[in-house]
Amino acid sequence: MLKRLLVELGERSYPILIGSVLEELKEQLPQYIKGQQVCIVTNETVAPLYLEQIVEHLSDFNVLTVVLPDGESYKTMATVTQIFDQLLENNHNRTTTIVALGGGVIGDMAGFAAACYQRGVGFVQIPTTLLSQVDSSVGGKTGVNHPLGKNMIGAFYQPSCVVADTRVLKSLPIRELSAGIAEVIKYGLICDAPFFDWLEQNVGKLMAFDDEALAYAIERSCENKAKVVAMDEREGGIRAILNLGHTFGHAIETAMGYGKWLHGEAVAAGMVMAVDLSVRLGWVDAPLLTRLIALLDAAKLPIKAPSEISNARFLELMSLDKKVIDGRIRLVLLKALGGAVVTSDVDIERVKETLDACKG
Amino acid sequence: MLKRLLVELGERSYPILIGSVLEELKEQLPQYIKGQQVCIVTNETVAPLYLEQIVEHLSDFNVLTVVLPDGESYKTMATVTQIFDQLLENNHNRTTTIVALGGGVIGDMAGFAAACYQRGVGFVQIPTTLLSQVDSSVGGKTGVNHPLGKNMIGAFYQPSCVVADTRVLKSLPIRELSAGIAEVIKYGLICDAPFFDWLEQNVGKLMAFDDEALAYAIERSCENKAKVVAMDEREGGIRAILNLGHTFGHAIETAMGYGKWLHGEAVAAGMVMAVDLSVRLGWVDAPLLTRLIALLDAAKLPIKAPSEISNARFLELMSLDKKVIDGRIRLVLLKALGGAVVTSDVDIERVKETLDACKG
Numbered sequence: 001m002l003k004r005l006l007v008e009l010g011e012r013s014y015p016i017l018i019g020s021v022l023e024e025l026k027e028q029l030p031q032y033i034k035g036q037q038v039c040i041v042t043n044e045t046v047a048p049l050y051l052e053q054i055v056e057h058l059s060d061f062n063v064l065t066v067v068l069p070d071g072e073s074y075k076t077m078a079t080v081t082q083i084f085d086q087l088l089e090n091n092h093n094r095t096t097t098i099v100a101l102g103g104g105v106i107g108d109m110a111g112f113a114a115a116c117y118q119r120g121v122g123f124v125q126i127p128t129t130l131l132s133q134v135d136s137s138v139g140g141k142t143g144v145n146h147p148l149g150k151n152m153i154g155a156f157y158q159p160s161c162v163v164a165d166t167r168v169l170k171s172l173p174i175r176e177l178s179a180g181i182a183e184v185i186k187y188g189l190i191c192d193a194p195f196f197d198w199l200e201q202n203v204g205k206l207m208a209f210d211d212e213a214l215a216y217a218i219e220r221s222c223e224n225k226a227k228v229v230a231m232d233e234r235e236g237g238i239r240a241i242l243n244l245g246h247t248f249g250h251a252i253e254t255a256m257g258y259g260k261w262l263h264g265e266a267v268a269a270g271m272v273m274a275v276d277l278s279v280r281l282g283w284v285d286a287p288l289l290t291r292l293i294a295l296l297d298a299a300k301l302p303i304k305a306p307s308e309i310s311n312a313r314f315l316e317l318m319s320l321d322k323k324v325i326d327g328r329i330r331l332v333l334l335k336a337l338g339g340a341v342v343t344s345d346v347d348i349e350r351v352k353e354t355l356d357a358c359k360g
Numbered sequence: 361m362l363k364r365l366l367v368e369l370g371e372r373s374y375p376i377l378i379g380s381v382l383e384e385l386k387e388q389l390p391q392y393i394k395g396q397q398v399c400i401v402t403n404e405t406v407a408p409l410y411l412e413q414i415v416e417h418l419s420d421f422n423v424l425t426v427v428l429p430d431g432e433s434y435k436t437m438a439t440v441t442q443i444f445d446q447l448l449e450n451n452h453n454r455t456t457t458i459v460a461l462g463g464g465v466i467g468d469m470a471g472f473a474a475a476c477y478q479r480g481v482g483f484v485q486i487p488t489t490l491l492s493q494v495d496s497s498v499g500g501k502t503g504v505n506h507p508l509g510k511n512m513i514g515a516f517y518q519p520s521c522v523v524a525d526t527r528v529l530k531s532l533p534i535r536e537l538s539a540g541i542a543e544v545i546k547y548g549l550i551c552d553a554p555f556f557d558w559l560e561q562n563v564g565k566l567m568a569f570d571d572e573a574l575a576y577a578i579e580r581s582c583e584n585k586a587k588v589v590a591m592d593e594r595e596g597g598i599r600a601i602l603n604l605g606h607t608f609g610h611a612i613e614t615a616m617g618y619g620k621w622l623h624g625e626a627v628a629a630g631m632v633m634a635v636d637l638s639v640r641l642g643w644v645d646a647p648l649l650t651r652l653i654a655l656l657d658a659a660k661l662p663i664k665a666p667s668e669i670s671n672a673r674f675l676e677l678m679s680l681d682k683k684v685i686d687g688r689i690r691l692v693l694l695k696a697l698g699g700a701v702v703t704s705d706v707d708i709e710r711v712k713e714t715l716d717a718c719k720g
Contacts, residue, residue: 077437077441081437084506084512084513085506085508088506088508088509088512089508115515116476116503116513116514116515117512117513118512118514119501119502119503119511119514119515119516120515120516141479142479143476143479146444146445146448148445148448148449149448151478151479152444152448152477152478153444153476153477153478154476154478154479155475155476155479155480155515156479156480
């Protein structure tokens with residue numbers, strides 16, 4: 001079973017291969033690698049599970065492996081510099097291809113390394129978490145964190161191919177699977193009401209690692225994201241709707257310290273806050289909030305922000321977020337199920353009411 | 361006197377303003393700055409000369425200045441990180457514009473910072489050396505050095521505007537002016553024989569800082585470079601001819617230690633070597649080498665590589681250069697005055713003969 005979804009970006013178009021892909025890598029991958037050199041970037045958790053298998057599939061190439069420590073706290077320029085050091089010490093030239101094997105953190109760093117090494121080399125992604133399969137597979141965002149903010153240093157850089165294998169997900173802790181489902185639910189909320197309905201019916205299958213349900217959810221999520229990204233590759237406008245729940249979510253992640261809450265968990269609580277605020281503004285009806293909470297709950301996701309973050313701290317962290325333009329907080333809210341909008345016209349008092357209501 | 365040259369790159373097209381531009385900045389610049397925040401990146405040498413004047417012209421904006429130490433040895437990721445730190449500490453958001461005020465080192469680092477800060481912000485270049493006016497003004501190359509190689513980390517990133525003022529050149533040491541003229545001569549050699557003839561006639565005016573001659577040389581150089589870059593924005597093929605003399609030149613720079621030879625000086629000696637090798641291969645006649653040496657000599661440029669670099673060391677350094685693809689040395693040579701070609705089909709013995717002939 002192998003689905004092939006094309007992300008249409010003109011000369012930067014590329015396919016996402018979805019299903020039991022790892023077994024077919026030997027036939028599938030070489031066409032996306034232009035030179036003889038390959039550098040696989042992975043981490044200490046993923047390496048013992050899949051690295052040997054991938055290296056075997058790439059036996060026709062000159063393969064270098066870089067195994068980094070695991071965790072968001074290592075998503076720094078210092079870690080990316082280790083990749084550059086390895087590439088240079090091994091004489092990798094500008095025809096090399098960097099293969100990211102891991103979750104979002106590995107994809108972000110390996111992609112940024114590919115964007116910057118000799119001003120840009122080949123890049124293939126093999127995301128090994130549901131979150132990275134449905135999120136970082138599409139959009140070309142790469143980068144690292146800075147002590148003063150998440151993802152502050154980076155580049156837009158497209159891979160030549162993404163390999164999303166559903167079976168690798170079975171080695172994920174259930175908490176990581178849930179975090180991925182949070183982003184899947186997001187696509188339903190922002191632009192695909194029928195998909196939201198499907199998720200309400202099928203969340204149990206996803207939580208049971210059902211291959212077919214997972215492949216469908218990945219494909220539909222990537223399709224939705226690709227549609228939005230194609231309209232706005234460099235995030236000038238409409239693409240911002242993909243950040244539903246993220247302004248609130250980033251504030252939670254930062255306040256709690258990177259890595260304490262998983263990104264998807266923070267986005268889950270953030271989506272509740274965004275929909276709560278949309279209800280308060282009279283833009284959507286209260287039952288949607290109830291449905292969202294029930295769906296997140298079925299996916300074992302948090303539906304409340306931590307009570308220890310004061311409103312003042314929340315607002316402070318939200319205004320450092322990148323979605324601020326010239327000093328005003330911009331938020332992604334809903335006008336309908338499947339109908340997200342970006343707005344900077346929100347009464348701060350209503351935001352405070354939402355903060356009060358959604359902590360616990 | 362203000363010339364306006366458009367670099368045609370589709371939606372990334374931008375103008376180069378050439379002449380006595382600094383005085384007109386207040387009218388010219390704001391149209392290329394999209395937000396309210398501006399960050400001027402400069403160095404300790406240039407700041408006392410021009411920073412105050414530029415800041416005055418930008419009085420309608422919220423201006424941050426970052427003054428870096430001067431010199432190629434500071435062209436590192438650590439220095440670029442200082443720019444990121446300043447931007448974040450001063451809450452610069454994604455609508456900020458980075459203005460590079462300085463030579464090639466400042467332009468490369470400020471441009472790379474603009475490419476990576478929040479995945480890309482506005483960028484304006486005010487190059488203050490002849491070399492950076494005729495070289496880094498066109499092509500979008502940005503980046504930093506790595507201990508194992510020059511310009512190994514970087515991005516292709518286009519400015520929204522370049523300001524090339526001829527009068528700032530009068531504050532340059534003559535050695536820096538000469539280094540710029542080396543790159544100007546390169547354009548004649550690779551693709552513009554009539555310009556080479558003009559340079560033979562007018563090199564004296566350039567060396568005397570004649571405004572009109574300088575403006576013409578800058579315009580014609582940028583036109584030539586823009587033509588080549590437009591054919592090949594991301595350096596897949598033809599663009600490599602811009603590297604005439606650079607494979608030899610980079611070897612000289614690296615062997616002597618960054619900064620000992622100016623880049624343009626190393627390129628001058630490197631061009632002699634490239635033309636010498638072209639003569640040895642029977643591709644051009646010996647008198648062209650004589651003409652080139654006379655022209656470089658009139659511009660007070662070196663015409664020999666340092667004798668202390670052994671042939672073995674030279675060849676070793678040349679093969680780490682980025683112009684190597686899959687292990688073969690690729691060189692830019694001449695088939696005629698104004699007719700450069702990229703070739704990987706050169707007998708290594710001939711290269712050694714050139715090394716022997718061109719050191720001293």
